[in-house]
Amino acid sequence: MHNNTDSEVTSLSPSSPIRSPRPPAYYVQSPSSDSHDGEKTTSMHSTPVLSPTGSPPHSNSSVGRHSRQSSSSRVSGSLKPGSRKILPSDDRGWQRKGGKERRECYVIEEEGLLEDEEREKSFPRRYYFLIFVVGFIVLFSLFSLILWGASKPQKxxxxxxxxxxxxxxxxxxxxxxxxxxxxxxxxxxxxxxxxxxxxxxxxxxxxxxxxxxxxxxxxxxxxxxxxxxxxxxxxxxxxxxxxxxxxxxxxxxxxxxxxxxxxxxxxxxxxxxxxxxxxxxxxxxxxxxxxxxxxxxxxxxxxxxxxxxxxxxxxxx
Structure with a gap:
């Protein structure tokens, strides 16, 4: 990128029209991680982003936080017990969507699965014995009735x-x-x-x-x-x-x-x-x-x- 210096501005002829100063340029740094021998080297790629309104830098950061929060809420709302898990080996997805939000999603999903497993386990413990007793009584009564009916004609x-x-x-x-x-x-x-x-x-x-x-x-x-x-x-x-x-x-x-x-x-x-x-x-x-x-x-x-x-x-x- 080429930026204008003060010398170039003063060298303009007096007859040339006066132009309004350009808004300051803002740069967004995109991280890219390359691993080599356990070390991470971050290369900074500067991309100018011009703000036509000349808004201060903090507006972009607030928008970014808002977008991240909305995206994390959408992700956490779409995840339900039984949905596909994102493997921890997916480093790029982990880093791209935010480690903290992803960990929260994992915790919510695991809690839902644990609740389902506990609910499935609690049902047999509470009702299986009762079902067995009732079934045994019904079958035994039916068997006894059959024996009684078979013995009556044998006088x-x-x-x-x-x-x-x-x-x-x-x-x-x-x-x-x-x-x-x-x-x-x-x-x-x-x-x-x-x-x-x-x-x-x-x-x-x-x-x-x-x-x-x-x-x-x-x-x-x-x-x-x-x-x-x-x-x-x-x-x-x-x-x-x-x-x-x-x-x-x-x-x-x-x-x-x-x-x-x-x-x-x-x-x-x-x-x-x-x-x-x-x-x-x-x-x-x-x-x-x-x-x-x-x-x-x-x-x-x-x-x-x-x-x-x-x-x-x-x-x-």
Missing amino acids: PKITMKSITFQEFKIQAGSDYSGVATEMITINSTVKMIYRNTGTFFGVHVTATPLDLSYFELPIGSGTMRKFYQSRKSQRSVTVTVTGNKVPMHGSGAGLSTSTGTTTIPVQLKLSFIVRSRAYVLGKLVKPKFIKKIDCNITFHPNKINAPISLKNSCTYD
Whole structure:
């Protein structure tokens, strides 16, 4: 660049018109870094920038700061969590856009990523256990319901086989209050077959007392012992039904004889209830089966110690 000196100005002829002085020239220095052996050498390239208005130098610096602030705000506003990072090796971009502003952008971006990671980690810790428990309860309940539904049709089967009277006597006597009446004494054995049809569960079996009655008058009773029946198996059950000098209060007037042995057939009824409890899944799934059995029996005097078939004489409800 060539600048006018004072000698040149004074050498002008007096007749030449007077010109207004030129505004001072301003220079912008652009840094360029060249690295050689770890040392930086800065070459200054002077470029004149003429200010037509002759504004002072500080106006340009304020404009530059404003432009840098606006550009940094635009950069920081455009950066969001998940956006591409500018590598630190990009020295020119680092120096060109300002190290301080770029570091602030990195800090904001890293904080956003850390918040996202913490949010993702906090969700499993808080809700995964609850989701697991709820899912387990739902699946377990569904599995239990399936087992219960599959076990209900597999009801146990009870088949009455026979009843045998070892003793059957009706003779005159008196009750506990001293009133004269006929007294009946019986001793019999009832046989039945119990079969568990369950394919994947056993059953615990109980029963109410076996009641033997004559026209609604109880004359004998027997108790079946509890037992456990495994899956797909059966057993023969024997119950003793007895009655010792039971007062009949006029009901057996036509049955008594001097020998105590009746000469006519006697209509009797045997009634009881069998309860079976299956433990399919511990005590959580335990279906219950109830069977009510009624048998009509005709006793003949010549059937002492002879089995009386009950195959077609019983109803099962």
